[in-house]
Amino acid sequence: MRASTATHPGLNLGNHHTDAHDKAETLVFGFWVFLMSDLIIFGLMFALYLTAQNPLSYAGGPSPKDVYDLGSAFAQTMLLLCSSLTFGFAGLALRHKLPLARVKFWLVVTLLLGLGFLSLELNDFHDMFTKGAVPSRSGHLSAFFGLVPLHGLHVTAGSIWIVIMLLQLHFLGPHPMVKIRLLRLGLFWHFLDIIWIGIFSIVYLGGLA
């Protein structure tokens, strides 16, 4: 059975560190509470976007088929999915006490994939702007620019967080506190990929279907 290994990835505090382990569990649970309140924000932005799907809300402006780019949405999806996997590799390397260089390597790969995602997304927004699809053009576009860049901002925050954790790993080493922070960053990063499933399904595929 893998019961004892079923604790959160990134933790290897062991059973004899019961106090430290309990504290970590509390911190991680608190982070889950934050993630779920973030989920409510995203969920309501999705609801707002869906209510602005009526052709009336295009206000005579560009419709999804005029401005969305399926190829770019697919590339962004792949980058984010791969970055979720590479973050998993970093967490595994940390959890199984592999050389710290390995952890840093996978974190850097994750960061690069995240930055690639952001540059493609910004390029998409730029294309939409040149086609006249600006947030103030219609209710539909306001809802789009309320939802998708909100996710982009989260990815930006996550990328900054990865840089900070790389610095902490470098200067502090695999300190238990650093491990728990990385664990929470992992939850945040995987959570963002789950939100992206909603965005590519509802916004891009739903808009282009």
Next chain:
Amino acid sequence: MQEKLDYAGELQDYLKGFALALLLTLIPFGMVAWSALPRFTLLIAIGVCGLLQVVVQFHYFLHINLSREKREDLWLILFSILLLSIMAGGTIWIMANLAHRMH
């Protein structure tokens, strides 16, 4: 030794999750890009693949499962989803009804 085995097993779990997520991404994108199915059928397929992928990622990447030590996390997630479905579902229902009446 035990640790090595666990490492391989966990690595395999991540790769399995990645493969499933990849498949559930390729299917809806492929359908939208190349198939000529009616819009409604496409939307149902996209929705089903999306929901399945959310479950896959929660299971393989976020390690949420039915074990006792994860029960609190699972309750929190399910309760948040309940609140969200009341708020989001209610919003969409009311606004769709309003849009229907305006035609």
